[in-house]
Amino acid sequence: KNEVEQSPQNLTAQEGEFITINCSYSVGISALHWLQQHPGGGIVSLFMLSSGKKKHGRLIATINIQEKHSSLHITASHPRDSAVYICADSGGYNKLIFGAGTRLAVHP
Amino acid sequence: KAGVTQTPRYLIKTRGQQVTLSCSPISGHRSVSWYQQTPGQGLQFLFEYFSETQRNKGNFPGRFSGRQFSNSRSEMNVSTLELGDSALYLCASSLSNGYSPLHFGNGTRLTVT
Numbered sequence: 001k002n003e004v005e006q007s008p009q010n011l012t013a014q015e016g017e018f019i020t021i022n023c024s025y026s027v028g029i030s031a032l033h034w035l036q037q038h039p040g041g042g043i044v045s046l047f048m049l050s051s052g053k054k055k056h057g058r059l060i061a062t063i064n065i066q067e068k069h070s071s072l073h074i075t076a077s078h079p080r081d082s083a084v085y086i087c088a089d090s091g092g093y094n095k096l097i098f099g100a101g102t103r104l105a106v107h108p
Numbered sequence: 109k110a111g112v113t114q115t116p117r118y119l120i121k122t123r124g125q126q127v128t129l130s131c132s133p134i135s136g137h138r139s140v141s142w143y144q145q146t147p148g149q150g151l152q153f154l155f156e157y158f159s160e161t162q163r164n165k166g167n168f169p170g171r172f173s174g175r176q177f178s179n180s181r182s183e184m185n186v187s188t189l190e191l192g193d194s195a196l197y198l199c200a201s202s203l204s205n206g207y208s209p210l211h212f213g214n215g216t217r218l219t220v221t
Contacts, residue, residue, distance in 0.1 A: 031207065041145070041196050043212040086151065093164040094141040094202060094210060098151035 003027055004089050006099035013106050019074040021102045023087035031090040032070045034061050037101070038083045046072070048090075077106045109134060112201050114213035121220050126187040129216045133180050133201030137211070139163075140182040142174060145196040145215075154197075157182055158204075186218075194220045 003026045013019055025032065034047040047054050047061040049070070054061050058077075063070040074081055082105050088096040113132040121127050133140050141156035153166040157176035174184040180201070186193055196217050200210040 033210065035212075041198070041215045041217070043198060043200075045209045045211065048209050088151075091164075093158070094139060094156045094200065095153050095164040095166065096141075096143070096151075097153070100150050 003097050004087060004099040006085075006087055006102050008102060009100065011102055011104045013077050013104070015078060015106055015108050017077050017106075019077050019081075019104065019106075021072045021085050021087075021104070023070045023072070023099055025068050025070075025087075025089040025097075027089060027091065027097070032063055033088040033090060033096060034070075034072050035086040035088060036083045037086060043086075046085075074104075077104075079106045079108050082106050112199060112211050112213035114197075114199055114216050116216060117214065119216060119218045121189050121218065123189055123191060123220060125189050126185060127189060127218060128183055128185045129197055129199075129218075131182045131184075131199035131201075131213060133182070133199075134211055137201035137203055138180055139202045139204060139208075140176055140180060141200050141202075141210070142182070142184050143198045143200070144168075145198060146192075146194070151198075154184065189220045191220050194218060 005024045007022045036044045058075045060073040084101045086101045088098045115130045139158045142154040145151045155165045160176045171187045176182045196215045198215045200212045202208040
């Protein structure tokens with residue numbers, strides 16, 4: 001059983017829509033990571049958070065420690081946001097447990 | 109500042125051979141971690157090094173090993189390659205050991221035939 005569950009697996013949106021990707025984890029964490037992977041494989045770290053909320057441009061990440069749940073929101077989505085978004089639970093020392101990823105396609 | 113550099117980008121090997129992959133972290137980063145990505149299993153943690161010491165290891169057979177040098181560069185080695193070792197191998201570096209953002213390299217795509 002994957003200890004990190006993401007939903008949805010696939011997401012299609014029209015440009016400008018508000019997008020939410022959810023992540024649930026089952027073990028205690030030191031940090032929850034949100035990553036973005038474009039075709040070709042390169043991974044970019046979007047957020048690392050252990051409490052509350054973080055915002056960077058059009059991206060917002062929230063975490064609820066009691067419910068072991070995190071969300072990634074994209075406001076005013078754009079075709080360049082099309083990528084796979086992955087959440088990962090850090091068990092310490094960068095020993096990440098990854099979710100299966102959410103494949104997002106944003107159409108103009 | 110230069111990013112994380114992984115070499116080579118692509119590699120084709122035959123079953124039974126061994127392979128060594130290299131990762132040069134961002135200058136000043138002392139933690140290097142390695143991950144394997146396959147279509148079937150997704151991303152999985154291999155191991156993490158901090159100041160030349162392996163701090164954590166994932167659930168992989170002993171054929172997978174690594175090391176870190178005094179300049180923080182890291183190598184991972186896979187011996188007796190199997191078809192199932194075909195994957196994208198990613199390394200990431202960070203300032204500390206688990207509480208700093210990770211910076212990923214572009215990966216080495218290994219194909220075992």
